[in-house]
Amino acid sequence: MLTFPSLLLSIWLLAASNTGSRKARRPASRRSDSIESSSSDAGNKLGRRRYNRSGSKRSPTSGPNNQRQNSKPDSDPIRLPETTSSNGVRPTYFTCRHTYEEILIKEIQETFGKNIPLSSPAPGLVECLQSDIPALFDPVYALQSLPECVVVSADSIKGLSDAIQGDELLFSDIVQTQLREAPRASLAIHSLVPGMFKGQPNPVMGNRAEKVVENLSKSLKQTYGAARNQRSDDNVESDTTGERWLLQVLLLAPNLAAASLVKCQPLTTHYWPNWHLPAGMAKVDITDRTMPSSAYRKLMEALECLRIRPHPSTTAFVVDLGACPGGWTSVLRCNLDCKVLAIDRSALDPALMKDPQVEFIKGDAFTFEPPNAAENTPKQEVWMVSDVIAYPDRILELIGRWCGGRWATHLVVTMKFQGTEPSFADLQTSIDLAKSLGYGCRAKHFFNNKNEVTLMLIQDKEDGWASYPLEPGVLGKPMYKPLLPSR
Structure with missing residues (x-):
């Protein structure tokens, strides 16, 4: 007959035996999962998309059988495609x-x-x-x-x-x-x-x-x-x-x-x-001096994309419309050594206001006319840049005045949009307007743009303008190193 202590010992031994049995079976289950995940089909499952067909982000638990996907940043964030076949669509x-x-x-x-x-x-x-x-x-x-x-x-x-x-x-x-x-x-x-x-x-x-x-x-x-x-x-x-x-x-x-x-x-x-x-992507951070605003990066990205620049030897002056507080003017002066006409209702950064190569003109960016307005075509290159806060209809008006009057050979202008969505119709209208007035126009949303697009306009080459190439390292540089042959 079992005593009470003996009964307790028997119960404890039975429980320990069952626990050990369960633990012994777990590794087999893990091995099975491991073998499945190493197959070619499972390889694609591990990299299952975190963005769906519309581009919106998926829930981390939206995988098959509602199993949570690996949430470690950049551990495997991309849906892996099939290898290309001779009769398949090349992505x-x-x-x-x-x-x-x-x-x-x-x-x-x-x-x-x-x-x-x-x-x-x-x-x-x-x-x-x-x-x-x-x-x-x-x-x-x-x-x-x-x-x-x-x-x-x-x-x-x-x-x-x-x-x-x-x-x-x-x-x-x-x-x-x-x-x-x-x-x-x-x-x-x-x-x-x-x-x-x-x-x-x-x-x-x-x-x-x-x-x-x-x-x-x-x-x-x-x-x-x-x-x-x-x-x-x-x-x-x-x-x-x-x-x-x-x-x-x-x-x-x-x-x-x-x-x-x-x-x-x-x-x-x-x-x-x-x-x-x-x-x-271009690396366009200025670290050797304090900039009046962070907006300067947008102009630098545009010039890095165009691969040309305003240059003192070829450019009479650069007009910066809506220049305050002076981020774009600072790039034009300190990095490119250009003479700048800065137009705004408010004064620029004090250092720029003292710069003898910066002429500040207090006024409205949309009614200002440059010194060469009477000329049909400038005798030298004239650049106009603008990061003025205005919606598309005003920017279209601005482009019409400057390109219609042929006041500038090169323009870099940002078009800002209301709400969270761009207006593709206004973008196409601006491109068509520039073309009708004898300017090529390219629109691009850069890494430093938000709900805005940068318009880059250049007077047609038949007018005889030879743009000055942007020397490597004058403004930015590639964010990631390309393998370029030495030229």
């Missing part, structure tokens, strides 16, 4: 300022139709799977494009490099022939990872992506003169002319890369896709 990627993915998607859909298959697989990235969209389509809200990518996989850096160069879709016979005939030092290579699109200084996988590109560059130099540095006896072309090729490698995962190779479209002074700036 095009667009980069943009994070939180503007939905607007970029809306812009593309308004241009090509609501049924265009679009998604935002990662912050600052939009994927397009429509094959009949023009390869060099240039959306206002896109900082960079990666047209017609191929997607390759390999376990090693050299394997990824070899897979990219050996891809028959990317390096077709026609492309190889054209690239062999391309000028020396005309091929740039950009390494990209998803963290760049949020402006992260040291994004995850960044070093690995750079090594893939470096390995690829060494191999390409053996075959293509376009990948080699320019010789000293070569006829050096201007930074704003000549043929340009761009190879972009977007590392989606350590063993997966999307690659795009395209002959860039020459615009008035620059190229699309952006040949100089990986992800289309």
Whole structure:
């Protein structure tokens, strides 16, 4: 007969045995999960999108079976695509300022139709799977494009490099022939990872992506003169002319890369896709002095995009409309050494008010006429820049006055919008208006723009204006290092 202490001991031993049995079964369950997640199909599940087809952010618990996805920042934020097949659609990627993915998607859909298959697989990235969209389509809200990518996989850096160069879709016979005939030092290579699109200084996988590109560059130099540095006896072309090729490698995962190779479209002074700036992003922070306002970054980004600048040797003066407190004027004076006519109802920063090369004129930006207003065409370059706070109808009026009077050869103007959405109709009207008045116009939403777009206008070249190239490092520099051949 069991005594009471013996009974308690038996109950305790039975409970411990059951607990141990349960613990012993847990590792088997974990091993099963581990094996499933290492399969090729499960690899895509691990990188399941955090942004849906409309670009809006999904709940972290919206995965299959309502299981919480890995919430560690940038651990695996991108939906991994299938590798490209010979008869499959080659995806095009667009980069943009994070939180503007939905607007970029809306812009593309308004241009090509609501049924265009679009998604935002990662912050600052939009994927397009429509094959009949023009390869060099240039959306206002896109900082960079990666047209017609191929997607390759390999376990090693050299394997990824070899897979990219050996891809028959990317390096077709026609492309190889054209690239062999391309000028020396005309091929740039950009390494990209998803963290760049949020402006992260040291994004995850960044070093690995750079090594893939470096390995690829060494191999390409053996075959293509376009990948080699320019010789000293070569006829050096201007930074704003000549043929340009761009190879972009977007590392989606350590063993997966999307690659795009395209002959860039020459615009008035620059190229699309952006040949100089990986992800289309420029580092434009001024740290050696205190700036009157942070708005100066928008002007610097515009000039980095245009690849030209107002210069004392060619520019009579620059008009800064709505100049107070002086962020744009400070860039024009301290970085570019230009004479500035600053127009505003309020005075500028005291240091600028004392600058002998800054002429402050108290007045209305919308009624001001420059000293050369009576001339049909300026005898020298005249730039007008404006970050004035006004809605689109006033900006259209401003463009009409300045371009209609041909008061300036170059204009950089921001158009601000009411609410949270841009007006694509007003943007198109401004572009059409500039064209009708003899100006080329490009609209772009830069990384430092908010609910506004920068308009860059240049008088038609037939008027004889030769824009002054922007020297490297005078303003900003690429936020991420491109692999550019020495020119």
